[in-house]
Amino acid sequence: MVPRALLALAAWLTLVASFLAPNLQAAPPPNIILITLDTTRADRMGFLGSKSGLTPNLDLLAAQSTIFTRAYSHVPLTTASHATIFTGTYPQFNGVNDFGKPLRADLPYLPDLLHQHGYQTAAFVGSLVLDPIGGTAPGFDRGFDTYNAGFRIRRSGEDRYHTLERRGADVVAHALEWLKGRPRQPFFLWVHVMAPHPPYRPSPPYFGRFVKAEEPARDAVNFSRAFQLYDAGKQPSIDRWRLRYDEWIAQDDGAFGAFLSRLESTGTLGSTAIIVSADHGESFEGGIWGHGSREQLRQIVRVPLIIRLPGQTEGRRIDVAADHTAIASTIMELAGVSRPQWMDGESLLSVSQGYPEPARQRVAFTQYLETSSVFEPVHRGTVGVINGTHQYVIDLESGKGALYELADANVQDNDLASKEPGIAAAMRELILARFPELRRAAA
Numbered sequence: 271m272v273p274r275a276l277l278a279l280a281a282w283l284t285l286v287a288s289f290l291a292p293n294l295q296a297a298p299p300p301n302i303i304l305i306t307l308d309t310t311r312a313d314r315m316g317f318l319g320s321k322s323g324l325t326p327n328l329d330l331l332a333a334q335s336t337i338f339t340r341a342y343s344h345v346p347l348t349t350a351s352h353a354t355i356f357t358g359t360y361p362q363f364n365g366v367n368d369f370g371k372p373l374r375a376d377l378p379y380l381p382d383l384l385h386q387h388g389y390q391t392a393a394f395v396g397s398l399v400l401d402p403i404g405g406t407a408p409g410f411d412r413g414f415d416t417y418n419a420g421f422r423i424r425r426s427g428e429d430r431y432h433t434l435e436r437r438g439a440d441v442v443a444h445a446l447e448w449l450k451g452r453p454r455q456p457f458f459l460w461v462h463v464m465a466p467h468p469p470y471r472p473s474p475p476y477f478g479r480f481v482k483a484e485e486p487a488r489d490a491v492n493f494s495r496a497f498q499l500y501d502a503g504k505q506p507s508i509d510r511w512r513l514r515y516d517e518w519i520a521q522d523d524g525a526f527g528a529f530l531s532r533l534e535s536t537g538t539l540g541s542t543a544i545i546v547s548a549d550h551g552e553s554f555e556g557g558i559w560g561h562g563s564r565e566q567l568r569q570i571v572r573v574p575l576i577i578r579l580p581g582q583t584e585g586r587r588i589d590v591a592a593d594h595t596a597i598a599s600t601i602m603e604l605a606g607v608s609r610p611q612w613m614d615g616e617s618l619l620s621v622s623q624g625y626p627e628p629a630r631q632r633v634a635f636t637q638y639l640e641t642s643s644v645f646e647p648v649h650r651g652t653v654g655v656i657n658g659t660h661q662y663v664i665d666l667e668s669g670k671g672a673l674y675e676l677a678d679a680n681v682q683d684n685d686l687a688s689k690e691p692g693i694a695a696a697m698r699e700l701i702l703a704r705f706p707e708l709r710r711a712a713a
């Protein structure tokens with residue numbers, strides 16, 4: 271016979287369970303849309319202080335989102351940057367530090383993990399550099415039900431935007447077509463907008479908005495490279511290219527606006543989280559043009575990052591430093607999938623929801639390493655760390671470090687390492703503790 275006390279306990283537990291049941295029943299996982307804007311500087315965004323009026327649509331979303339004012343690209347190269355975003359790991363772990371390095375099949379990969387947890391997954395990319403077949407991103411299609419790419423090398427006389435890449439509006443149109451087909455819920459959709467990349471050629475009515483002449487002089491910029499140094503005398507030409515770049519930022523914002531209004535009119539926004547970032551920025555200043563360089567310039571490493579949770583209407587600004595490794599962890603937490611131990615980044619979900627950060631300070635790591643995998647020793651390149659106030663960069667060839675204040679826009683000239691040795695040493699140690707394999711190279 272069952273003792274009366276035990277029966278009472280069982281009844282009480284049943285009662286408690288019935289009260290808890292509705293809470294224990296988790297909300298269905300949300301749809302998640304990740305938009306990566308290529309080569310998009312943070313300081314061109316209205317929501318990050320630009321007065322040029324380039325981004326009214328992104329500003330609209332940002333007003334109902336959490337804006338991360340100190341977000342940084344970890345690697346300033348398109349393919350490597352996206353490998354970091356999708357694996358939540360640094361190139362030392364994932365091995366993708368350059369174009370064409372395959373994303374290993376044994377590497378845990380966000381789209382694959384979401385797919386395994388019931389997500390329908392789709393990618394719409396804007397360039398050959400993210401094409402897994404015939405492009406420079408082998409393995410990037412793993413876990414995607416749909417991977418819309420299909421680029422190829424341009425033959426003479428062919429249009430760039432129908433071979434090597436396509437414009438933002440074109441990519442967005444394909445993504446909207448896919449959404450129209452009512453994908454199974456929940457879905458994960460990645461939209462990559464390949465602009466404003468050299469040769470900075472926006473279409474009308476954006477072309478000519480800031481620079482009326484047909485083309486600025488080509489003497490200052492060699493478009494066959496992603497990065498080059500230029501003389502101060504060429505700054506006026508470079509400034510005109512920057513304005514052309516701005517025109518294209520405005521064009522991308524227009525494409526984003528069309529995408530956003532469709533999500534709104536179909537009611538998709540209420541059940542969908544949207545994350546917008548850029549793979550890296552672009553420099554037009556200080557004798558350095560482009561991206562993909564060892565110089566850890568703020569205009570190259572700083573990127574926009576906004577997170578809008580399903581149904582969010584309140585805007586927030588968060589000043590904690592974060593790099594691209596945080597995106598995968600955040601998406602995993604949003605999807606209700608536990609964060610794998612191998613992910614380097616920490617989720618930004620609770621801080622996005624307005625919960626205070628723990629006392630410990632977050633930092634962002636940046637790097638440009640000429641060899642950087644677990645199998646190869648690192649010899650050349652730079653690695654940096656950014657906290658709430660400073661940026662510190664180690665040059666691995668000389669072992670020397672430079673310290674810059676974040677408030678100082680002129681980062682190349684004002685090295686504070688000898689004036690502030692305590693801060694410099696502490697930040698150097700942050701880098702070497704995070705990447706112990708660099709200790710020898712930095713010594």
Ligand SMILES: [Zn+2]
Nearest residue numbers: 308309348549
């Ligand atoms: Zn890029």
